[in-house]
Structures are given as C-alpha cells and as structure tokens.
Amino acid sequence: MRLSKYFLPILKENPSDAQIVSHRLMLRSGMIRQAQSGIYSWLPMGYKVLRKLENIVHDEQIRAGHNPMLMPTIQSADLWRESGRYDDYGKEMLRITDRHGRDMLFGPTNEELITDIFRNSVRSYKDLPMTLYHIQWKFRDEVRPRFGVMRGREFLMKDGYNFDLDKASAMHSYNRHMVSYLRTYERMGMKAIPMRADSGPIGGEDTHEFLVLADTGESEVFFDRNILDLHLGDKEIDYNNWEECASIFKEWTTPYARTDETHDADLFSKIPRERQMTSRGIEVGQIFYFGTKYSDSMSAKVSTPSDGEVPVHMGSHGIGVSRMVGAIIEASHDENGIIWPEAVTPFGVGIVNLKQGDEQADIACEDLYKSATILGIDPLYDDRQERAGAKFASMDLIGLPWRITVGPRGLKNGVVELTCRKTGVSEELTPELALEKLTKIYSRLS
RNA sequence: CGGGCUAUAGCGCAGCCUGGUAGCGCGUUCGUCUGGGGGACGAGAGGUCGCAGGUUCGAAUCCUGCUAGCCCGACCA
Structure with missing residues (x-):
C-alpha cells in the first residue's frame, strides 16, 4: 500500500478525550474514531489489525475442532425470559422494541440463542461432543465506557459454546479451550496468563480468565514468576487427547496466578518470596464450565442408551477481539508510538x-x-x-x-x-x- | 448510578470573571527555497462559539433548561 493512497489520518497532537496510552495511540495513528461514547469506527489500519486477530482466532479454533458460525446481533427477549436472564441482566442490556411492539435486545452474549439452536437440532448423545463458536459484535450498555476500545459498549468478541454428554467430557472441553486459548495468544505475540476467576453473571463452577500484563490494566494480579517461563511453542497438540490437554492445563494452572477478586494472601505467601509477582493485568478472555445451568432452564437434552434423556453439560468461552487490539498496544509501545508484534502488524x-x-x-x-x-x-x-x-x-x-x-x-x-x-x-x-x-x-x- | 468537569476552525487551546465586529499553535491549500528525525518564508481557505429559551440597544461572554462528551468512584469482556 502506498501511504499517499491510504486513508491514515494521523494526529500530531493528543486528543484531549483519550487518557490511556492505547486509546491515545489508536486515535493518533488513525486506527479508530469515536462515534459515540464507547462506540468506535474502525478506520482502515485499525480494521486491518482487527481482521488479523480474527484470523488467528479462527485458525486456532478450527485447529481445535470447533465449528465456526454466525449468530445475529439482535435477539428475541423471549429466549432470555426463558433462561431468566432477561430480568437478571439489568441495564447493561440494550433493549429494543420493533415496529410490532416485540421486545428485542442487542446481544451481550449468546448462551440462550446457541442453546435454542442446539436443542432444536440435536437429540442424540451420538452428536456430542460439539463446540460451536462465532466472532460477532456484542453490545453491553456500560454505565461508564472508557479506555477506548478496551472498555467500549460495542465490542467484537469470539464466543464459543461446548455441549458435552457429561461432566468429564465437559471438563475435557474446558481443558481443550484452555490450551487453544494459550496457543491463540501466543500466536498473537502476547503473553496471557490464565488465572482463576469469578464467574460473574454467566454463572458456573469453573472459570479462568486470561490476563495480559500491562501497567494500565484494570485488575491487580498476583502470580508466581515461574508461569512467565511457560511456552507452548510449536508443539503439536492432539486436541482429542484428554490426557495431553489435561496435563498442559495442569502445567499452566499449577503456579499461583490470581486476580484481586480471587486472591488468597496465605497461599500466595507460600511461594518463595523472589517469585512472588504483583502487577496490573488486562482481561482478554475467559472460559467457563457451567454444567446444566442453561440446558436445565431451556430444556436442552439428548437421548442416551441407558439413562433416557439427560440435560447436556455446557461451557462458554470468550476472547475480546477488539479489546485485544488495545491490550496489545498497552503491552507493546514506547514514547514514540505503537510497537506491533510481527504476527498482528497491519503492514510487514x-x-x-x-x-x-x-x-x-x-x-x-x-x-x-x-x-x-x-x-x-x-x-x-x-x-x-x-x-x-x-x-x-x-x-x-x-x-x-x-x-x-x-x-x-x-x-x-x-x-x-x-x-x-x-x-x-x-x-x-x-x-x-x-x-x-x-x-x-x-x-x-x- | 453518586461526585467533579468540559463543549469556541480538522486537532490542541486562549477569549468568558469585567457583554461591544472571534483569536493563537498545529494541520490544510497555493508559491518559493529546502530535503537523513514533525524545516523556513510569503499568500489563502476554514467557525450559525453544542442546542433552545431568557436578560440587554447589543451575548462566545450573564441567567435558565436541555443534549453530548470526559475524569474519579461503584460495576464490567
């Protein structure tokens, strides 16, 4: 591309609205422009980076055996009433009424919709396990959007959902996602540390979030320095191999690593002092196992040879793709500007x-x-x-x-x-x- | 949602207190000289001063209401 022909509106001065470095640099380098509070247009160079991240995510998802698809941004309120989350979700959910007076919403996530699709088409245990995912724009009506694309209201997220016959199989899906996420971040040139997390409004039993270390991160994180030495590298991984996924999972989750939400000072103090690390982190992904929470409330069942119909075990997993752009810049820049990792750079x-x-x-x-x-x-x-x-x-x-x-x-x-x-x-x-x-x-x- | 603040040219800002023909820097257009880290000189273009009402002979400036945006906190991928 010739710069003389490229739309790259660079700003010499800092826009006064932008406080943190990634926001400033994204505006100054002509990657994005704000449309409304927490809502951004992606200009050619920003869009290019976003697409590169998307491609890496797709690639690693498909490698792990997951099915790409695309669900709509606008969803019916009825499905959310069925799961009980229409009322629970609160004002974060952007509610819309169509011309017929029907209640709709701009999806903040897709558990209900995917469960509906699943239950309408899958009846037998023979179709399990199955993981579906998509990369789609979400909307959460944050009270106070800030930090540019890091905490916008509209954001691009990869969200995936696994359906398994029982807990053991679902836990393998959990481990598999852990491994595929680690690989995904590594390919983006980033170090993302898995940390035990709270499940929040999604609900569930097991959950880890992935944090990129950066001074401007929103959460305080505590971890064992040893975890920084872990790399998957080019290792061939058999995603169908339960033991292999479980052992990688164990390797990465054994060293202490928690956010301030789940931090346990006693456990932390047992690590040798020189390995005790405290930092700030940006959350760029999260995986959940939530059992039969949605399959119970929405009646997503499969027939089994011995136990009749049983509710499926589910989990969901997300990578904040648009947020990742900001996170990468937070973690990789200097006083003169951005420093792109080669894997995601807009131009070589x-x-x-x-x-x-x-x-x-x-x-x-x-x-x-x-x-x-x-x-x-x-x-x-x-x-x-x-x-x-x-x-x-x-x-x-x-x-x-x-x-x-x-x-x-x-x-x-x-x-x-x-x-x-x-x-x-x-x-x-x-x-x-x-x-x-x-x-x-x-x-x-x- | 509590607390604070802002809105004047594409961007960054001054002017407002003390009302009287809207200004600076950067960018931009044209020309000349330049040419290894945001160059110099000259000449231009560009603004219903966020919106609506009010006070006044006269409002960017004073008053009221609204809207939008930003920051701190609570909350979140």
Missing part, C-alpha cells in the same frame, strides 16, 4: 523514501515496494511529499516492526537501512538482503 514493513522526487531514491523505493509486495511482506510505502523527520515520526507512531529507509546517501553505496522498531537497531544492507531477511522473519510465523 514501512518503506521510507527520504527524498521524494529524487530519481534514484524514487526508483529504488518503487523496486523495493514491488518486490516486497510480491514476496508477501505487505509493505507500506511512505511516498508522501514530506520531510524525513515527518516520515520517521509517522512510522514510529504507527509502529510497524520493520522500516526500510531509502535515501540518496545510502544508495550511492548501494545500500538501504533496515531498522527494527522495537530495538532501534539498524543495519545497512543491499535492498535484496533486506528483503531476504524480512521474508525469513515473516515466514516463521505459522
């Missing part, structure tokens, strides 16, 4: 032409741009009539992990400069070598 490399209009520089940049495009590096070429300083500042702000700087000075020696956004380290290379290096870096990402 920024090409900066230091002297637009200089024949040599223009030609070299065009060549680099075309080659990088063909190689799948997805370059953003700053071809604007701007001075070098302005181009550097823009690139730093939008935070592409790599920058190729092209100027007459280097071209005299046949080299360009390849700079890493994160470390600031740069090296002079021929254009060919620079591209080769980038190709290697990006092909590593699965």
Whole structure:
C-alpha cells in the first residue's frame, strides 16, 4: 500500500478525550474514531489489525475442532425470559422494541440463542461432543465506557459454546479451550496468563480468565514468576487427547496466578518470596464450565442408551477481539508510538523514501515496494511529499516492526537501512538482503 | 448510578470573571527555497462559539433548561 493512497489520518497532537496510552495511540495513528461514547469506527489500519486477530482466532479454533458460525446481533427477549436472564441482566442490556411492539435486545452474549439452536437440532448423545463458536459484535450498555476500545459498549468478541454428554467430557472441553486459548495468544505475540476467576453473571463452577500484563490494566494480579517461563511453542497438540490437554492445563494452572477478586494472601505467601509477582493485568478472555445451568432452564437434552434423556453439560468461552487490539498496544509501545508484534502488524514493513522526487531514491523505493509486495511482506510505502523527520515520526507512531529507509546517501553505496522498531537497531544492507531477511522473519510465523 | 468537569476552525487551546465586529499553535491549500528525525518564508481557505429559551440597544461572554462528551468512584469482556 502506498501511504499517499491510504486513508491514515494521523494526529500530531493528543486528543484531549483519550487518557490511556492505547486509546491515545489508536486515535493518533488513525486506527479508530469515536462515534459515540464507547462506540468506535474502525478506520482502515485499525480494521486491518482487527481482521488479523480474527484470523488467528479462527485458525486456532478450527485447529481445535470447533465449528465456526454466525449468530445475529439482535435477539428475541423471549429466549432470555426463558433462561431468566432477561430480568437478571439489568441495564447493561440494550433493549429494543420493533415496529410490532416485540421486545428485542442487542446481544451481550449468546448462551440462550446457541442453546435454542442446539436443542432444536440435536437429540442424540451420538452428536456430542460439539463446540460451536462465532466472532460477532456484542453490545453491553456500560454505565461508564472508557479506555477506548478496551472498555467500549460495542465490542467484537469470539464466543464459543461446548455441549458435552457429561461432566468429564465437559471438563475435557474446558481443558481443550484452555490450551487453544494459550496457543491463540501466543500466536498473537502476547503473553496471557490464565488465572482463576469469578464467574460473574454467566454463572458456573469453573472459570479462568486470561490476563495480559500491562501497567494500565484494570485488575491487580498476583502470580508466581515461574508461569512467565511457560511456552507452548510449536508443539503439536492432539486436541482429542484428554490426557495431553489435561496435563498442559495442569502445567499452566499449577503456579499461583490470581486476580484481586480471587486472591488468597496465605497461599500466595507460600511461594518463595523472589517469585512472588504483583502487577496490573488486562482481561482478554475467559472460559467457563457451567454444567446444566442453561440446558436445565431451556430444556436442552439428548437421548442416551441407558439413562433416557439427560440435560447436556455446557461451557462458554470468550476472547475480546477488539479489546485485544488495545491490550496489545498497552503491552507493546514506547514514547514514540505503537510497537506491533510481527504476527498482528497491519503492514510487514514501512518503506521510507527520504527524498521524494529524487530519481534514484524514487526508483529504488518503487523496486523495493514491488518486490516486497510480491514476496508477501505487505509493505507500506511512505511516498508522501514530506520531510524525513515527518516520515520517521509517522512510522514510529504507527509502529510497524520493520522500516526500510531509502535515501540518496545510502544508495550511492548501494545500500538501504533496515531498522527494527522495537530495538532501534539498524543495519545497512543491499535492498535484496533486506528483503531476504524480512521474508525469513515473516515466514516463521505459522 | 453518586461526585467533579468540559463543549469556541480538522486537532490542541486562549477569549468568558469585567457583554461591544472571534483569536493563537498545529494541520490544510497555493508559491518559493529546502530535503537523513514533525524545516523556513510569503499568500489563502476554514467557525450559525453544542442546542433552545431568557436578560440587554447589543451575548462566545450573564441567567435558565436541555443534549453530548470526559475524569474519579461503584460495576464490567
């Protein structure tokens, strides 16, 4: 993409409404614009990042054997009356009336709808286990939206629901989701720590939430330093293998890790002092096992060979996809702007032409741009009539992990400069070598 | 939902107290010079001062009501 043709409305000054760093940087880098309190338009670059996160989530869900689908944003109040949550949910739920006077709502989550779909089509234990999920916009009418997309009213969430015959099978689903979520975050270039949590309005017995560490996080978290060393890496995982999922689950949930909600000071104090860590964290996902809460109230049953009809065991799981964009920036930025992890960066490399209009520089940049495009590096070429300083500042702000700087000075020696956004380290290379290096870096990402 | 605050050009702000023809910086348009970290000079464009009412000869400024947004707290993915 050529910057001269791209809609990227960068702001030089901080919008006064934005307090925290991710909100500020998302506005300044032209990723989002606020439409109303807690409701945002996603401009091209923000949208691109959002789609990248979505793709990673889909990919890992499908790998775990889950079924992608799409449910509507608007739901019928009747289903929610059936589960009893129409009254319980309170003012957070945006209620709407259609022209016929029917009560509807903008879905804050989908347990009722998915249970309805399930009970209307599944009758036999032979169809179990089954996990369905979708990535869809939700609406929760927060009393006080804040922090940009981190706590908006409208937000994009992946939510999934598992249906199992019994508790043992449902617990495997729980473990499987734990593992697939860990993988998902890792692929996004993020460290998300699973922590024992409260179940809140969803209700249920077992639940963990996933926290990304960041100074501006909304919850205080306590954990054993050892958990920071855990990585799944490229390990092949058999999601149908109960023991394997259970052992990974155990590995990741054994070290102490809790939010202030469930923190137990006594247990925490038993960890060696040098491993006791306190930090702030942003919640980016949560998994629940809630047994037969919805299948009982909504009569979602299957026939079994021996016990007649039994209610299915369910769980639900969510990843806040739009919130994740903010969380990544909170965890990865410096005073000059965003620093994107390579896996989710909107563009693979920024090409900066230091002297637009200089024949040599223009030609070299065009060549680099075309080659990088063909190689799948997805370059953003700053071809604007701007001075070098302005181009550097823009690139730093939008935070592409790599920058190729092209100027007459280097071209005299046949080299360009390849700079890493994160470390600031740069090296002079021929254009060919620079591209080769980038190709290697990006092909590593699965 | 309690407490605090804001609304003036695309963005950031001054002007309001003490009423009298709306201003600054950045951005933007055109031109010239420039060209390795937000450059210089010159010339422009751009605002029913959030909305409605009131006081006044006259309201961005004073008064009343409304709306929107932000911050702290309680609450939440």
